[in-house]
Amino acid sequence: HTLEKQFEVFQHKLSDSGTLRERIRGVALEIESATRLMQSSLLLIHQSRPIPEVLEKANGQIVVLRELFAKLAEIISESPGQYYRYHGDWRSETQSVVSLLAFMHWLETESLLLHAEAEEKLGLKSSEFGLDIEDYLTGICFMSNDLPRYVVNQVTAGDYDCPRKVLKFLTDLHAAFRMLNLRNDFLRKKFDGMKYDLRRVEEVHYDVKIRGLATSGNSTAEQVDGETS
Amino acid sequence: HTLEKQFEVFQHKLSDSGTLRERIRGVALEIESATRLMQSSLLLIHQSRPIPEVLEKANGQIVVLRELFAKLAEIISESPGQYYRYHGDWRSETQSVVSLLAFMHWLETESLLLHAEAEEKLGLKSSEFGLDIEDYLTGICFMSNDLPRYVVNQVTAGDYDCPRKVLKFLTDLHAAFRMLNLRNDFLRKKFDGMKYDLRRVEEVHYDVKIRGLATSGNSTAEQVDGETS
Amino acid sequence: HTLEKQFEVFQHKLSDSGTLRERIRGVALEIESATRLMQSSLLLIHQSRPIPEVLEKANGQIVVLRELFAKLAEIISESPGQYYRYHGDWRSETQSVVSLLAFMHWLETESLLLHAEAEEKLGLKSSEFGLDIEDYLTGICFMSNDLPRYVVNQVTAGDYDCPRKVLKFLTDLHAAFRMLNLRNDFLRKKFDGMKYDLRRVEEVHYDVKIRGLATSGNSTAEQVDGETS
Amino acid sequence: HTLEKQFEVFQHKLSDSGTLRERIRGVALEIESATRLMQSSLLLIHQSRPIPEVLEKANGQIVVLRELFAKLAEIISESPGQYYRYHGDWRSETQSVVSLLAFMHWLETESLLLHAEAEEKLGLKSSEFGLDIEDYLTGICFMSNDLPRYVVNQVTAGDYDCPRKVLKFLTDLHAAFRMLNLRNDFLRKKFDGMKYDLRRVEEVHYDVKIRGLATSGNSTAEQVDGETS
Amino acid sequence: HTLEKQFEVFQHKLSDSGTLRERIRGVALEIESATRLMQSSLLLIHQSRPIPEVLEKANGQIVVLRELFAKLAEIISESPGQYYRYHGDWRSETQSVVSLLAFMHWLETESLLLHAEAEEKLGLKSSEFGLDIEDYLTGICFMSNDLPRYVVNQVTAGDYDCPRKVLKFLTDLHAAFRMLNLRNDFLRKKFDGMKYDLRRVEEVHYDVKIRGLATSGNSTAEQVDGETS
Amino acid sequence: HTLEKQFEVFQHKLSDSGTLRERIRGVALEIESATRLMQSSLLLIHQSRPIPEVLEKANGQIVVLRELFAKLAEIISESPGQYYRYHGDWRSETQSVVSLLAFMHWLETESLLLHAEAEEKLGLKSSEFGLDIEDYLTGICFMSNDLPRYVVNQVTAGDYDCPRKVLKFLTDLHAAFRMLNLRNDFLRKKFDGMKYDLRRVEEVHYDVKIRGLATSGNSTAEQVDGETS
Amino acid sequence: RSLTTSAADSDPNPMKHAFSKYATYLNDLNDKRERVVKASRDITMNSKKVIFQVHRISKHNKDEVLEKAEKDLAAVMDQYISRLVKELQGTDFWKLRRAYSPGVQEYVEAATLCNFCKTGALLNLDEINASLQTLSDPSVEPLQINVLDYLLGLADLTGELMRLAIGRISDGELEYAQKICTFVREIYRELLLIAPKMEDSSDMKSKMDTMLQSVMKIENACFSVRVRGSEYIPFLGSEDTSFSWLGASNAE
Amino acid sequence: RSLTTSAADSDPNPMKHAFSKYATYLNDLNDKRERVVKASRDITMNSKKVIFQVHRISKHNKDEVLEKAEKDLAAVMDQYISRLVKELQGTDFWKLRRAYSPGVQEYVEAATLCNFCKTGALLNLDEINASLQTLSDPSVEPLQINVLDYLLGLADLTGELMRLAIGRISDGELEYAQKICTFVREIYRELLLIAPKMEDSSDMKSKMDTMLQSVMKIENACFSVRVRGSEYIPFLGSEDTSFSWLGASNAE
Numbered sequence A, B, C, D, E, F: 001h002t003l004e005k006q007f008e009v010f011q012h013k014l015s016d017s018g019t020l021r022e023r024i025r026g027v028a029l030e031i032e033s034a035t036r037l038m039q040s041s042l043l044l045i046h047q048s049r050p051i052p053e054v055l056e057k058a059n060g061q062i063v064v065l066r067e068l069f070a071k072l073a074e075i076i077s078e079s080p081g082q083y084y085r086y087h088g089d090w091r092s093e094t095q096s097v098v099s100l101l102a103f104m105h106w107l108e109t110e111s112l113l114l115h116a117e118a119e120e121k122l123g124l125k126s127s128e129f130g131l132d133i134e135d136y137l138t139g140i141c142f143m144s145n146d147l148p149r150y151v152v153n154q155v156t157a158g159d160y161d162c163p164r165k166v167l168k169f170l171t172d173l174h175a176a177f178r179m180l181n182l183r184n185d186f187l188r189k190k191f192d193g194m195k196y197d198l199r200r201v202e203e204v205h206y207d208v209k210i211r212g213l214a215t216s217g218n219s220t221a222e223q224v225d226g227e228t229s
Numbered sequence G, H: 001r002s003l004t005t006s007a008a009d010s011d012p013n014p015m016k017h018a019f020s021k022y023a024t025y026l027n028d029l030n031d032k033r034e035r036v037v038k039a040s041r042d043i044t045m046n047s048k049k050v051i052f053q054v055h056r057i058s059k060h061n062k063d064e065v066l067e068k069a070e071k072d073l074a075a076v077m078d079q080y081i082s083r084l085v086k087e088l089q090g091t092d093f094w095k096l097r098r099a100y101s102p103g104v105q106e107y108v109e110a111a112t113l114c115n116f117c118k119t120g121a122l123l124n125l126d127e128i129n130a131s132l133q134t135l136s137d138p139s140v141e142p143l144q145i146n147v148l149d150y151l152l153g154l155a156d157l158t159g160e161l162m163r164l165a166i167g168r169i170s171d172g173e174l175e176y177a178q179k180i181c182t183f184v185r186e187i188y189r190e191l192l193l194i195a196p197k198m199e200d201s202s203d204m205k206s207k208m209d210t211m212l213q214s215v216m217k218i219e220n221a222c223f224s225v226r227v228r229g230s231e232y233i234p235f236l237g238s239e240d241t242s243f244s245w246l247g248a249s250n251a252e
């Protein structure tokens, strides 16, 4: 009986999709857990531990994350074309990951982790299982939120050049974000927050400057002034 | 500057996705409008117009719908793998279409329009741009809701064999749906409604029977009894 | 200071408009009260009082309503070109009035009260202070909502020809409405409700027919009678 | 220090009023519990137990309720002029009580429990601690909500005359309520619901009549006239 | 007919109470409007206009308010013992009035406007038509909400002693409120908010102190002890 | 009838449990009241009263609390094995108690009040009626919320060494908490808040350091002093 | 709560030491909770399947359908509830109640539904708990379903009974429907008195409303059959004394 | 409302005849509404772009950024508002207000923002309306933005001014921020008195709350600069009399 046969097929498909969700949930939890470990290592940066030491430990989780994202990609590849059907289930986890990777990247290179670089680090391939652009941007905003704290603690620990460097980076990042015509949504709200991060870093920079602490006077410092004025 | 370049790319992508949504919305509105015309034609069935006449006019819209779905598919094909990103935007329109096609199919053949048949009628290809199973099932539930009215009006117009035929169909359909282990959601609620449709058709069948109006006594009638008892 | 001056002007304008609305609100309350009386008289129709008696009493309120609408028109004429600014303040009252007038009209003539006729009854002049067409149509939908109840009570009282008459009227009315291209708004929702009125009247008609109670002499009616009596 | 002195006074006043509220809450809970017992007894009416038997058990709670309301009155009399300050704390309980008493009264007498009768049953004195009119009316609306269910179950149990009696009562009650100019509040909403109760009872009456089950005496049409005029 | 008679009585009572409410509403609107004028004048304090000038304009509204409250009292006196029946209709207006009066009082005297003083200012007599204690307290909480903004703007304008004065006042007020055993209601929630006002003022005080801006006299630590003990 | 018998048993069981909860509620209210007194005494710490004086008064309530918890334990011992059935009824009160005790302990010893120490202070025995660990941890989070305010007020009063001490404590505490694998629940949310406390204390520490106010003799402090003084 | 206080005082960093104990406690508890939640979900899913199976009943396949349902139900007990019982052994049952309550409620729903279909009576809490006793290690206190979860499951049962009744009426089994109606009314009456006494009764309150709706849906269906059935008698006489006037097969 | 009553009485089916008239009326109205909505959306989108453009301002690109913004704003007027005006010619402006109100509000927001940046003053409603006059066919009544839409747009303006102020402070332009603060306070004070008189004031009410938040955000930022700036003077003396103590370039 064709009618019955059809419904049997449906029954299987429906229960398969339930199982898939269950499996995605499992991996998302593992991603969250790995991210947490990475973050724990990174937090030591606020206690002025040397950057290389901090990064080394945090970097250890990248391999784990890459494997987990590969797992996710594999699961999703079983039902082709349905990436966005389940996307909401690992969305916020991905944003956290991006935020941490971008912070680590900045510590190492003082430059922004680009979208393509983030995909590469996580072993994602745009064409099949990529990093959604809005997730990437949200992650970057999250990273920006952590910078004022970093600057404050660095200055407390006597690193008076840090505000200048962060300020330069954040100024450029903010300018780049301003190019986007964001719709009035979650991302725009996050971006609005970046203004406050920028302002706080400015303030610390100012504190350091008026006290003549940032007197090392090398060319880069002057350069910043030139660019933001 | 790579950072700026990246954000320029983003700006384009974000505005493209907005445009895409706008275009989908346009097609969805056209689908709705075509569906409305189809339904208008079909409504005459309740005024006991001959089935072929009614169907002919309604069938006219199928071509229109097929073209519109082709348009949708084309739009979606521009951003491969993102079917489910935008799926919510044409979902309820599709369910209505399925419901009408299934009713028309029943009028013609007294059998259920299968999922594959629905896809074929609308020119959809499962692999690229298919008909979501839950949408199909919801559409079938909607169709079931219209059957009691049809039966009542047919009996009023003197067609005393109609209740038996619809009853047989609805009994089988209900039994098939019962095979599914539906999660407690929208679809299960719709399916619960089918029970009431079934009951109403039973009642009309009973009314006709106790008055000896359905005396034509042919084999099919007996067959139904056999199957449902 | 131009800024302050501008806001002073606004203050005056808005105060004036507030006063106007207060006055409109007063008249609208009076309209509501007159409508309530009219409806109270009309409700006796459900208790099978003779139509002329019921209509006579209800008709008495028409003069009152006409005067109240004249009052409204006068108030509105004070701020030309702003009819639709205040329209919301008497909107639902007008819809109720139309609904009652249309029901009374149907009882008298078994035909639909047209827009122009409604305007005439209320002494409105399209060009200055007319009856908004959407309000008129909404009122007609409201009237339709009352018809199933009327039919049920008439049949209970032994008037077995009533369902046929109402069904004919409602089928035509429903078809006429389907000609309209309604937006997704209040009116559309009300019209969607008309489907249920129609269905209910069909059901009553069915009840009467299958029991051979519909004695009026057209062929289909006889057919049922013949078979069951 | 005057500030401290003032707050000491407040502390006393607030804690007094807190204690009062606590005591009221206690009595209100007891009222609710007694009401529930009453309601539980009354529910047997839907299983076609004989009215006197059902009423006898339910009546037993009236004495309890009277005592509880006397307790409330005593508590309130301690802070004169503040009845309405605490009124909200026993409001909905009172409405439930009225609703049950009115239903019991109707079962016994087929007439409405008047406001004065309700006060008498509960031993309330208007001048000191009376039954708020809006609470009384709300209670009556609640009772009306229970009537359709009662009628349905009576007919199922073979009492075909019940719909006629309830319909007559509800029609009169509805007409009486229509005289009131209710504000747009809770009571108004409850009353609006009464329309649906009336309609449902009319439908049941219709179902019984069209099948000739309402067998009492004379030609059906005449009977209706006789009954409602 | 007793039923009809009863409802006639109700009709009168309800429409009387409706009229009363209408009149109260009118006065409440006037109170709100006068309060708004007062508030608008007071807002200039944030632009560092001299206190006497600001107060003078705001004080002008007190007479108006006194008259309006007298009007209210008169209306309420018509239905004795029902103060709390209608109390909700002017409640929030009164709270706003208290809040503004208390702020003005603080500006003038740097002390709390007492309950009795508030009643006096508004010409209220406790025994007949008094100021509800909870309304008074809520108003005081509202005032507290405005203080952080005031302090911030004063410091910006160069008044570095303001935080100390406000902090002293708010600390005492908060301590006094803590003596009250508040229920879990609106007032409690408002009071819970006062903690944040206090904290904010402490922060401003901190900002001023740590930069040595609070220049008045003796060693900073001693100064604090002296001020708060 | 077994069905009725079963429900009778349930009635009794639930009534008993209701009475028990009523008694628990009573003790919980007393605990809350004692806690309030303790907190009132402790609040003076923000006005720079000497620690020993403040602690002495607050310590007085510990005896009271110990007795109240003994009372609770006794009540609970009546229904063995159901500690966690009623746990919610004194949960938040216990958390507040822990928070205050931990703050007092810190003021005295500059170290964390451990779980076992808290139990001892309150006279609880783990095996019979212990302190739930999650409640303990939540209380510690609450304490952390009060530290930024304490630090701000201490610095205002001239105690420039306080930020360093609190920061050290809070950094360690935060690190210790990060060892815990918290679920997505209330405790997790509270802990997430600790991040902000830490950040605020870091900011105050920064303020003090950059101005050379932190005079205590370790090398980093001198470095800052050296540069700015 | 069951944390032992070892001699931590001599530790150089007592806080770290203490927190590692807390961490162990929380990890164990969370792991257990996670496993209990998982077990509860499995119980829910499989109990739901039992319920779906019961709804596949029709007039002439009753025994067969119920037999399968009972077998499935027994499997839920043997495979999933036993896992829950094992997990919970030695724990305060109330501590993790929220983790397993949904599953237990759904099981109660399924078990009472099966039992009603088979015997027409309510399966008591004691009877369910007795069957649980056999699963536990006799040395420890066995898991007992508490009154609250039982009652919450019972409240949901009425919804399934409503579905069953509507289905039975379509199938012509009016008597069966009437029996369901009486049964559901009785449960409603009992729960009406007991609901306000339950802890966290807000949940139960909304279930009571749904329950009343279910009762009325059954009553309306019975009413509809009754008035329609009343017309049958004058036509074909009343020799058919059973209540089963309706349904395709009977009108032959 | 503008329907003409032709001689329908002699029609064989007057209802059908009448409804075809209603259908025409509704079709025309809906089409026009649809076009107006579309125009409004375009106005919104492009006004938003103008606002984004203004936010790209920084200390030394002011003229250039504003020039572009003004050009874009003029383009909105020429391309999109003109389309709206054309659509609405001969209609009761209030009838379709809900269809074009969002766009008009956003335009008011953009236009007043640009004007403030350029002149430091509020662009009046009359001035905007005057520029609209030029777009209309002189023979018909020209579209005039009504007070309500103007005020609603103004309410949103304060949010953008807040963003601008925070940005300006980061850039060291304290004086500018202070000017914004004064301006926003003034608008708030005026709207406080006028808001309750507006029709459908509930919308405005929540905007008032947001507005107060914006004002306070600016005030807090100014406060922060002030107290920090207070430390600058003792170190480097006060010869720099402008308010621009802050910002990387000035600390040189």
Ligand SMILES: [Mn+2]
Binding pocket: G109, G156, G159, G160
């Ligand atoms: Mn269920």
Ligand SMILES: [Mn+2]
Binding pocket: H109, H156, H159, H160
């Ligand atoms: Mn905006």
